[in-house]
Amino acid sequence: MATSQSADAEISAGVDRLARAAVNVGLNIAHGQQVIVTAPLEAVPLVRRITEHAYKAGASLVTTMYSDDEATLARYANAADDTFDVAATWLAEGMANGFRSGAARLAITGGNPGLLSGQEPDRIARASRAASVANRPALEIITSFAVNWNIVAAATPAWAALVFPGEPEGEAVLKLWRAIFAASRVNGADPVADWAAHNAQLHRRAAALNDRRFSALRFTGPGTDLTVGLADGHLWAGGANAAKNGVVCNPNIPTEEAFTTPHRMRVDGYVRSTKPLSYQGSLIEDIEVTFEAGRIVSARASKGESVLSRVLDTDEGARRLGEVALVPHSSPISQSGLLFQNTLFDENASSHIALGQAYTECLVDGHGQSPEQLAERGANSSLIHIDWMIGSGEIDVDGLDDAGGAAPLMRHGEWVAAA
Amino acid sequence: MATSQSADAEISAGVDRLARAAVNVGLNIAHGQQVIVTAPLEAVPLVRRITEHAYKAGASLVTTMYSDDEATLARYANAADDTFDVAATWLAEGMANGFRSGAARLAITGGNPGLLSGQEPDRIARASRAASVANRPALEIITSFAVNWNIVAAATPAWAALVFPGEPEGEAVLKLWRAIFAASRVNGADPVADWAAHNAQLHRRAAALNDRRFSALRFTGPGTDLTVGLADGHLWAGGANAAKNGVVCNPNIPTEEAFTTPHRMRVDGYVRSTKPLSYQGSLIEDIEVTFEAGRIVSARASKGESVLSRVLDTDEGARRLGEVALVPHSSPISQSGLLFQNTLFDENASSHIALGQAYTECLVDGHGQSPEQLAERGANSSLIHIDWMIGSGEIDVDGLDDAGGAAPLMRHGEWVAAA
Ligand SMILES: [Zn+2]
Ligand SMILES: [Zn+2]
Ligand SMILES: [Zn+2]
Ligand SMILES: [Zn+2]
Known part of the structure; x- marks a missing residue:
């Protein structure tokens, strides 16, 4: 009692x-x-x-x-x-x-x-x-x-x-x-101050990535060798964000990610999910997918495969990426060792990609542009936006530049010091 | 336990x-x-x-x-x-x-x-x-x-x-x-059949009132002598009703009333409420109101008078009537002796009038008419529709015809056999 x-x-x-x-x-x-x-x-x-x-x-x-x-x-x-x-x-x-x-x-x-x-x-x-x-x-x-x-x-x-x-x-x-x-970082004496500090760190990370101007990211690890081209004039974001109405808000609590907009036509390779995906009441497990020129050309899952294939058939954009996000394996949520089966948490425990709709905030001057202009720059469009976990302690991430050079960003799921 | x-x-x-x-x-x-x-x-x-x-x-x-x-x-x-x-x-x-x-x-x-x-x-x-x-x-x-x-x-x-x-x-x-x-008449073995029988009785009552073609009703009793003119081509209704989409529905459960549309310009006299009125979280008690040419010209209440006066100031139609309804004092809800402080119940325990918006279903051919045509026939229009109890075992109701003749409809709150 x-x-x-x-x-x-x-x-x-x-x-x-x-x-x-x-x-x-x-x-x-x-x-x-x-x-x-x-x-x-x-x-x-x-x-x-x-x-x-x-x-x-x-x-x-x-x-x-x-x-x-x-x-x-x-x-x-x-x-x-x-x-x-x-x-x-x-x-x-x-x-x-x-x-x-x-x-x-x-x-x-x-x-x-x-x-x-x-x-x-x-x-x-x-x-x-x-x-x-x-x-x-x-x-x-x-x-x-x-x-x-x-x-x-x-x-x-x-x-x-x-x-x-x-x-x-x-x-x-x-x-x-x-x-x-x-x-959600609300256990301290002053959660508002704790969030200000956390936001500052996420902003520094996004700024550092923006300075590098990578043209693509490459994820490698068990079952995964995936190159994700980034949209033309992409912007990395993370943490608090100014909405168009002028209010600075934190769209996700918790949030641990640095994320940007991939190029809808420039994703190639194969990737294996590292956590189950919970989608509208169904669990989809052990997803294995192959991309060609941005489009998923084959998809399997050990559980929920029929749900997955119906999701992919939602519209043309459902087979292409609208987000790529980097989260260190040492993030507090990841370290909790829990599988929340809820995207808000699991996506912040793991690097991830999202099928479907892109965020225009992740494009330089994206807000003023027409859907056609955004698509031309690589921003995907779809009825859905489904985050899907592909990071773990076994995944490496490299940043690729236009000339084909590769810079290490993450090793064994952790940020490389220089990154 | x-x-x-x-x-x-x-x-x-x-x-x-x-x-x-x-x-x-x-x-x-x-x-x-x-x-x-x-x-x-x-x-x-x-x-x-x-x-x-x-x-x-x-x-x-x-x-x-x-x-x-x-x-x-x-x-x-x-x-x-x-x-x-x-x-x-x-x-x-x-x-x-x-x-x-x-x-x-x-x-x-x-x-x-x-x-x-x-x-x-x-x-x-x-x-x-x-x-x-x-x-x-x-x-x-x-x-x-x-x-x-x-x-x-x-x-x-x-x-x-x-x-x-x-x-x-x-x-x-x-x-x-x-x-x-x-x-709500759901205690029997077959509530659907019980409601069919109840609806048949309410329909008979409305049909009998429609046959009489009264031009006004007069309520008399302690603190009350009120003549309520009825709208031109008014229709009495009660019980199940066919909506315009063709579905026959019972808008209120419970319902015990026969009701019609008063004439917005032809209400005269004074009336005292017989039950407290619960309105948007406030109770208004012992309302006393005087009508002249359809309009409330003075209003008092022993409790909630300021709420009442603000209600009456909502718009021009809030000081005029949109409904008059007859309910016998012997109705099951009235006989329960309970004051529900909820209009759905209390209005079915007592004859009542409503401030504000009229129901077009209570006018012959009212559905096809413009707001101006409806107003011309006497139908009131307002942002509000507030039912307000004026019946009791002490109230008599007469039906008045065009020639000024009076026929007894209710005595001591009960239907007169011929009515
Ligand atoms: Zn994300
Ligand atoms: Zn997302
Ligand atoms: Zn009523
Ligand atoms: Zn009413």
Whole structure:
């Protein structure tokens, strides 16, 4: 009894610190700004603290759209097969209009990563494609940083059970919260100052990479020899970022990555995933993929292969890369040794690539350009953006220059001192 | 322990019957139709059963927007004063677009009726006016029955505490659920058949009133002598109703009323409320109002008078009537002796009038007419629609004809046999 009370108090204190970080570091809300929150139902305590801190920070109205894993499963269990191509376009358009009129975007992740693992891949693909089409305008607003946005995580029983299998529910949830608090850098006395220091380091790393002007990166290791060409006039980014509305926000909490835009036509070689990929309720494991001239020409997976192949068929851009990111194997999240089965965490434990949509912020002067101009420079376009882990302690990364010279960037997953 | 388990089982069985009634009687969902649900967070178990039955009935996608009384209070406690004129217009427009594209509307009521009783009336009025302006397009779609819609109730601890003061929370919630199940007519073996019989009776009552072609109603009793002119070509309605999309729905569960559209310029006299009015978190008690030529020219209340006067200042139509409804004092809800402090229930325990927007369904051929034509016939227009109880066992109602003749309709709150 005493133990569970002190666990409740520990979680509640951590949730409050995480809420402050999400509001004051993640969103950095402007006075009078609306906030649109999405969250799993289990995240109500975090949403309430975020709501409170958002109002204290000047928010005019905080509106939360809750999702419910049980309601999603009820659809798969009961709905007619001919209804799975339907999405809540009215809501996605409403949210996009909210962003257009200046609302900030806060997403709380934490639903069951394996929710749909028992469901028919065809239904998953149809529902997910419909949702992607509906959400595309909002996604474009987010990926172009028209407004300040942030993603944070909440521990939920179903997610905790996957990360800590075999533990009693209360214990698993406590451990997952502890892992979230640590990874989100909110355990110190002054999380805002800690984030300022962390952002400074991420900015230095991105600046150093920008100075090098590599034309490509080469990843080598077990099952992997992949050359990822970088977009013309690519920019490395990492940490806090100024949105077009002038607000400096931290889009991801946690974040450990330096990332940029690859060239959609200049990716060649083969690559093996180093962590399972959790995608819309399904787990895809041991992905092995071959690229030719930027395009995935063959793809296998030991588990979830049919989900993967449907993802790749979403549209033409789904077979090409929209992001490449470097994360040292010694990152705190990686060192936790946990497999979160949640992209927000796992992508910050490992270098990764993303299928699909590119971020225009990662291109010099990209914001003013037309889709055609961006594509010409190599920026990919797609309904999806799926980060996919390819780094580990066994992976080396070289930076390639125009003349074909190679400079070591990472060895055994760690930054080379000069890099 | 045994008691509380059996209470849980009783509630859970009732919630399932109520969910079936909401889906199959209330909405009567068409195959492939989306459903937009709004609900307080405490109603998750009812929402989940409704979601399940909606999918079984052919719904393509059920989307629930939860509201959270704590989040609302966090705004009043923490937000800057200059931000209370803001509403989630993006969401209200999104929902209106959802209805325009065919979605059905299910509202679950049950939030704390006294939530905002301690808050500044000026802030309540500003926030509520902003919300009314934002919701107007959706409200017009609903009041014109463009789509099938329904309201049902869920018992929540805060509401139960107001209806059953002094009871322990579990006991109060159980009693409120029992009252909801009884009033909603879902305790029988076949609620769908029970609702068919109830609808037939309500339809007979409306048809009998339509045959009489009264030009006005006169309410008399303690503190009340009010003549309510009826709109030109008014129609009495009650029970199930065919929406313009062809679906026959029961907009309110419960419903006991026969109602029609008053003439906005032809209401005269004085009237005293017979039950407290719960409006957006405030309670307004002992309302006394005088009408001249349709317009409220003086208004008092023993409690909540400042909220009332701000309501009346919402717009020009807020001082005129949009509905008049007859409910016998012997209605099951009235006989329960409970004051629900929730309009869905209290308006079905008592004859009532509503300030604000009229229903075009209550006018012969009203659907095809312009706002100007409807106004010319007497239909009122406003941002608000607030039902307000004026019936009791002490109230008599007469039907007045064009020649000035009076026919007794209700005596001591009960239908006169001939009526
Ligand atoms: Zn990334
Ligand atoms: Zn990414
Ligand atoms: Zn009514
Ligand atoms: Zn009404």
